[in-house]
Amino acid sequence: MLFPRKFQSLAVVSTLCVLLVAGCSRNPSPAEQGSITIVGSTSVQPVSEVLAEKFMQLHPGVRINVQGGGSTAGITSVQSGAAEIGASSRELKSSEKNLHETVIALDGIAVVVHPRNPVSSISLGDIRRIYAGQVTNWSELGGPDAQITAVTREAGSGTRGAFEEIVMGADKIADSVIVQDSTGAVRTTVSQDPNAIGYISLASVNQEVKPLAFEGVMPSPQTVRAGTYRVSRPFIYVTKEPPTGLVKAYIDFVLGPDGQRIVEAEGLIPVRSHE
Numbered sequence: 001m002l003f004p005r006k007f008q009s010l011a012v013v014s015t016l017c018v019l020l021v022a023g024c025s026r027n028p029s030p031a032e033q034g035s036i037t038i039v040g041s042t043s044v045q046p047v048s049e050v051l052a053e054k055f056m057q058l059h060p061g062v063r064i065n066v067q068g069g070g071s072t073a074g075i076t077s078v079q080s081g082a083a084e085i086g087a088s089s090r091e092l093k094s095s096e097k098n099l100h101e102t103v104i105a106l107d108g109i110a111v112v113v114h115p116r117n118p119v120s121s122i123s124l125g126d127i128r129r130i131y132a133g134q135v136t137n138w139s140e141l142g143g144p145d146a147q148i149t150a151v152t153r154e155a156g157s158g159t160r161g162a163f164e165e166i167v168m169g170a171d172k173i174a175d176s177v178i179v180q181d182s183t184g185a186v187r188t189t190v191s192q193d194p195n196a197i198g199y200i201s202l203a204s205v206n207q208e209v210k211p212l213a214f215e216g217v218m219p220s221p222q223t224v225r226a227g228t229y230r231v232s233r234p235f236i237y238v239t240k241e242p243p244t245g246l247v248k249a250y251i252d253f254v255l256g257p258d259g260q261r262i263v264e265a266e267g268l269i270p271v272r273s274h275e
Contacts, residue, residue, distance in 0.1 A: 033061035034246040040067075040074020040087030041158045042182040043107065043201035044235045047266045048087055054262060055253050062246065068182060071158030075099065078238050084247050086238035089158030089201070090165075100242050104254050105235040106269040108202035108224040109163055112187070112209040114194045119143045121213040124230075128167055130197060133174030138195065150177045151189050151198035159183065162233040163199050199231075203267035221269050235268065 038048050045068045052064035069077075074086030075096055092101055111127060113119060119141055129135040130150050139145045152173050153160035164173065180186045186198040191208035198209075202219050205211050211219050214231055223229035243251050253259050260274035 032059050035063040035065065036085060036247060036250060037077075037083040038064065038066045038074075038085040038087055038237075039069055039077040039083040040085075040238075041071040041089035041235070042068040042184070043089040043159050043204065044087035047105065047203065047235070047263060047268060050262055050266060051254050051259055052250075054258070055250055058253075059249075062250075064250065070154065070156045070181075071161065072156035075238055078240055081240075084239065085251075088236040088238055089233055090161040091234065092236070092238070096238075100239045102237045102239075102243070102251055102255070103234045103271050104237055104251075104259075105263045105271060106224060107233060107235055108219040108221075108229050109159060109166075109199050109231040109233065110202045110205050110211040110219040111197065111199050111214055111231070112190050112205065112211050113197050114190060115207070115210045116194050117143060117210065119212065120210075121216060124167065124215055127214070128169070128171055131168060131173045131177060132171045133176055144195075146195045149189075149193050149196040150174075151186050151196055152177045152179055153183075153186060153199075154179050154181045157181075158233070159199065159201060163231070166231050166233075205267075221264070221267065225269050 038052070045066060048066045052066050056062055056064055071088040071090050074083065074088055075092070077083035078086040078099060089107065092099065111122060117138070119138065122141070126135060126141055130148055131152065135141065136148055137145065138148055178189065180189055183200045183204045186200050187204060187209055190196040190198045202224065214229065217223050217229045219229050219231070224232045237251060237254070239247060255272050257274040260270040260272050263270050264274070
């Protein structure tokens with residue numbers, strides 16, 4: 001049965017209205033709404049903040065709260081349910097291997113001194129003896145006759161854990177070494193003391209401090225990627241289970257081309273191709 005033209009037009013308009021209402025009332029995708037809390041390594045924190053900001057720009061209905069506290073704090077926050085993602089800058093311990101881990105980048109640990117320090121290179125043995133309290137004057141390393149101010153990270157720090165594993169071995173960091181609770185605090189302490197030495201994320205090196213060649217190799221994304229710079233570690237996102245929903249959407253973004261370009265722009269080494 002044929003309807004007059006004006007009724008056909010009304011029918012088309014009615015159908016369009018129904019489709020528009022249906023479209024407007026659809027459920028948003030997991031990447032379009034909700035919140036994520038990321039807690040953990042202060043070395044991972046800066047790149048997480050940039051990644052989160054970009055993801056929120058793409059998805060205005062999402063809020064991502066990025067906090068520091070150290071790698072161990074991030075892991076325990078995930079275990080307790082206080083955070084959806086833990087950020088770790090060290091390998092997980094055997095007791096933590098029940099969690100799901102995603103490597104998002106690689107990073108070098110740079111040994112840094114004040115820019116005015118004439119020492120430009122250091123050996124594994126020398127840096128180990130400094131932190132063990134066995135070498136206490138720069139003159140023993142070809143520098144000025146000045147007491148060395150060694151600076152380390154706090155217990156539970158992923159940066160400290162990696163440094164202890166790679167550099168210290170069986171030796172302990174001496175009690176006389178100054179302890180700071182973040183990468184930024186170590187860098188500030190070294191930048192303000194001509195006789196200080198510390199270790200920080202390669203991505204956090206700036207003009208305030210001078211990185212030393214380690215065993216004759218300067219820290220850089222290229223030498224870390226090639227394996228010639230030996231003091232390096234992974235940046236890991238930890239979740240209770242394999243990620244789903246909004247958390248999966250965010251981690252997929254981090255591992256995708258846009259996220260890995262941000263990783264590289266922040267001075268880290270991508271783990272996925274972003275061409």
